[in-house]
Amino acid sequence: MAGGWSRDGAVQDQIEDSVNDAVAAARARLPRGESALYCRECGEDIPEKRRIAVPGVQTCVACQSGKDASVRHSAINRRGSKDSQLR
Numbered sequence: 001m002a003g004g005w006s007r008d009g010a011v012q013d014q015i016e017d018s019v020n021d022a023v024a025a026a027r028a029r030l031p032r033g034e035s036a037l038y039c040r041e042c043g044e045d046i047p048e049k050r051r052i053a054v055p056g057v058q059t060c061v062a063c064q065s066g067k068d069a070s071v072r073h074s075a076i077n078r079r080g081s082k083d084s085q086l087r
Contacts, residue, residue, distance in 0.1 A: 031056035039063055 035051035038044065041063035051057055059067065 030054075031058055 031054065033056045035055060035057045036046060036059075037051075039046055039060040040058045042060060044060045044062075046057060046060055050061065057064075
């Protein structure tokens with residue numbers, strides 16, 4: 001049920017847009033091309049199973065985990081609540 005100036009389904013549309021944006025951002029970060037045999041960060045061997053599972057991989061699991069932890073997520077506020085704007 002929508003209220004005010006919003007139409008029915010507007011909240012669901014915002015949720016779907018947020019999910020689609022997150023999926024697009026994740027796909028953009030995926031490696032492409034030929035996989036490296038050795039990690040570009042630490043020089044360790046990249047296991048064959050990882051190279052097959054993630055085509056174009058350039059880093060080992062440990063180094064990639066560190067990089068993933070440092071990625072900042074989008075700060076787009078689609079909820080519009082005051083609490084979400086007080087970051």
